[in-house]
Amino acid sequence: MKRLAPALALVLCAAIPALADKVATPIPIGIAVGQTSNVALFGQEQVNGAKIAEERLNAAGGVNGTKITLVFQDTAGDEAGAVNAFQNLINRDKVVAIIGPTLSQQAFAANPIAERAKTPVVGPSNTAKGVPEIGEFIGRISAPMTQVAPYSVKQAMKLNPDIKRVAVLYAQNDAFSSSETVTFQDAVKNLGLETVTVQKFQTTDNDFTTQVTAVLGAKADLVIISGLAADSGNLVKQLRQLGYKGLIVGGNGLNSPNMFPVCGALCSDILVAQAYSPATVDKNPVNKDFATAFEAAYKKGPAQFSAQAYTAVQVVTEALAKIEKETGKKIADFELAELREMLNKSLRTGSYMTPIGEISIQPSGEVEQKDFYVSKIVMNPDGKTGSFVLVSE
Amino acid sequence: MSGFFENYGFLIVTIVQQALLGLSIYFPLMAGQLSLASIGFYSLGGYVAAIMGTHPYFAPWRAALGFFMFPLEWLFALILGVVLGIAVGYPALRLRGIYLALATIAFVQVVNVAVLNMPVAGGAVGIFGIPQAFESRLDYIWFFGPLFALAMFVVYRITAIGRGLAFFAVREDELAAGAMGVRTTANKVTAFVLGCALAAVTGAMSAPFLNTWNARQGTFDASVTCLAYVLIGGSRSLWGPLFGAALLVSLPEVLRPLKDSRMILNGVVLVAVCVYLPQGLMGGLAALRTRLAAGRGGVA
Known part of the structure; x- marks a missing residue:
């Protein structure tokens, strides 16, 4: 027992401060995204x-006069990195909430850690089905594309009413x-169009001859592409080079x-479904x-x-602030654990007017x-730069 | 102290988990075979556990077995690892050197594309919401720790019996070993299958540990990382994979306060190890010990 007592005391000492943590000032908000x-x-x-958010929101007074500070922890691209960043x-x-991680797969690995620690998570870019269902502390502001997809196909039909084969x-x-x-495939079916071929590729692919040949062989008059920038750019380029003349929805x-640098002038006229439009x-x-x-700070327009x-x-x-x-109580007077739970509830009430339009959780x-947006790509005569021009209103 | 384990529990267990993957590459290396197939088996083992843990078909099994579902998952992964290991090993091990490495890289790619196209594996999103064995990440050491001890014991014992000597004979000179009556193919396949089985079971343990499983676990990049554990740690020592994994896994975390520049320092350390310790960490340690002993022994 004599030997046990100091050990117990040590454990208690270590445990007590963890329970009684106050919220730090300025209020720390965690950002766990893949910086490498x-x-x-x-x-x-x-x-x-x-x-930009930290700077603008603090300039506007932060949380009723108390400043916020962002704590960045790199998740890298893998699941283990996301878990480590979340633990830190x-x-x-001791952040009040975590914003991240970048990928949905990382969210499935790391969000349960936050759920167990009762720390609210706001996903800025997780769109996979099942992410909010991980737990009651998990939310997101990135919408899955269920609404905008049918809308962009409708826009294509408006431009060319003869579309039948997709x-x-x-x-x-x-x-x-x-x-x-x-x-997209559901939208095509619901709009009464015929899906003539479904082709798969990998984001690491460079050569799309097989897919393009299949599209041309199926005599499609609308092509719908879901991919990332580099691979989709190459795919569009090869579609056009091999003679596809119809509309493309991205x-x-x-x-x-x-x-733009990938498909150059051939990027023109692609209709793109957007969750954010500058x-x-x-x-x-x-x-x-x-x-x-954003433009003043980085000399370029903001991306989604x-x-x-x-x-x-x-x-x-x-x-x-809500x-x-x-409660009429300053954030700094709350205990961390208590605040995290209250924040989680507060996040889910009311609506927010944000750069991506009006949202609520x-x-x-x-x-x-x-609001979602559909834009058309318009390339400049130099063939290297271009812009997204809103077609939906 | 409790804060330390709360924060770094996951990292500590990850080191052991990755060391197990390193060991799975070390097994075929004992017989001189450079195989990158381990990560494919790791991926498959993870899918076995993830599917058995989440698919409705197995719901009655889970209800009946409770915690013992986990050992059953390991057993299924083990069986899959051994059977597939033999099936892949026999034809692949007819190839030598770089061609074997190429064939095993191809195997990893085949597994990757296959699981992406199997609806039961959840496509690119993968499988999530895998039932947890423990609340704390650190507790998963009760999964990986004993497996690591067992694997190390097997490696240690195998080097002391005829089988291990046969492995080494094949590694040093396959033709000569064959001429001496060592069954080279059988030995190569045995070493290969041991590694495959270990990787598959590690995968089955990792799926609940990571909460989720997807095709990104079994990429070419991941297999090169595992090979790096062995090379940085020392490819001729059984402790090499552990030290290599400990260094490579913990370095980015130890350097976390350096923010963005941590990856630069990470790279510098790796290059330094490659240049100055060509035999890996354990090789460097052994060389240091011989030099110290020589210094103490004078002219001897």
Whole structure:
């Protein structure tokens, strides 16, 4: 017993401070995205968007005068990295909420860790089915493309009413694309069109001759592509080079200027389904503020991943402000564990006016986004740069 | 202290888990065969556990067995690993050197594309919501720890009996070993299958540990990483895979405070090990010990 007592005391000492943690000032919000590895292209866009959010929201007073601070932990591209980043944010950085991870597969690995630690998670870019269902502390602001997909196909039918035969292509090793294609295929069926061929490719592919030959052989007059920027760019290029003349509808993965250098002038006229459009600045003052600050800081227009990361930070900050308003107590006076639970509830009440339009988070954690956009790619005469021009209103 | 384990429990278990993958490559290397197939078996083992843990077909099994469902998953993965290991091993091990490595890379690709096209494996999203054996990540050491001890014991014992000597004979000179009456094919396949079985069981344990399983677990990149554990750790020592995995897995986490530049330092350390310790960490340690002993012994 004598030997046991100091050991017990040590355990108690270690345990007690963990229970009585107060919320730090400035209020720490965790950002766990892939800043390195092969998802860094997305992760860096998310970091850029989140940094603008920190700057703009703090300039506007933060949480009723208390500033927020973002704590970045790199998840890299794998599941283990996401778990490690989450552990650090929850236990060491003691954040009030976590924004991340970048990929849905990482969310399935890391979100249960946050769920067990009762720390709210806001997914800025997870779109796979099943993510909000991981637990009651898991939510997201990135919508699955169930609403915009049929809309973009309808836009194509408006441009060419004779469309009958549809070819669907998707990247089968990409979680987002393989979920999105199901939505597209349902939309095609519901609109009374005929799916003449479904072709798969990998995001790492360069040569799409097999797929293009199948599309041409099936005499398709509409091609729908769900993939990422580089592979889809090459696919479009080869479709056009081998003589496909019809319309092309691209999924949300093609909503990236990174595609322009790949297919060059041949990118023209692709219809792209978007969850965010920088072209809405006239109607949406929040987006105008965000887009202006973003362009000033990075000398380029914001991409969807940046806008969604900004939105996630904004949603958490506004939810914190709501708690202060309702309880009349400053955030710094709360105990961390208590605040995390209250924040989780607060996130799911009311709606938010964000750069991606008006959104709300349902009690299940799923996002409800009001507006989606369909744009047409217009390439500049130099064949290297271009822009997305809104066609939906 | 409890905070340390809360934060790094996952990392500690990951080191042991990855060391097991390193060991699965070490087995065929004992017989001189460079095989990258391990990660394919790891992926398949994980799918066995993930499917048995989540598919409605197995619901009555799970209800009846409770916690013992996990050992049953390992057993199924083990059987799959052995059967498929023999099926792949016999034709593949007729190839030598770089051609064997190429054939095993092809096997990894085949597994990857196959699981992406099997509806039961969940496509690119994979399988999620896998039932958990333990609340804390650190507790998973009760899965991987004993398996690692067992694997190390097997390696240690095997080097002391005829079978291990036969492996080494094949490694040093296959023709000479054959001429001496060593059954080279049987020995190569045995070493290969041991590695496959170990990788499959490790995969079956990893699916609940990671909460989710998908095709990204079994990529070419992952198999090269596993090979790196053995090469950095030392390909001729049974402790090599453990030290290699410990270094490669923990380095990015130890360097986490450096933010973005951590990957640069990570790379620098790896290059330094490759250049200055061509025999790996364990090889370097052995060389150091001989030098120290020589220094103490004077002219001896």
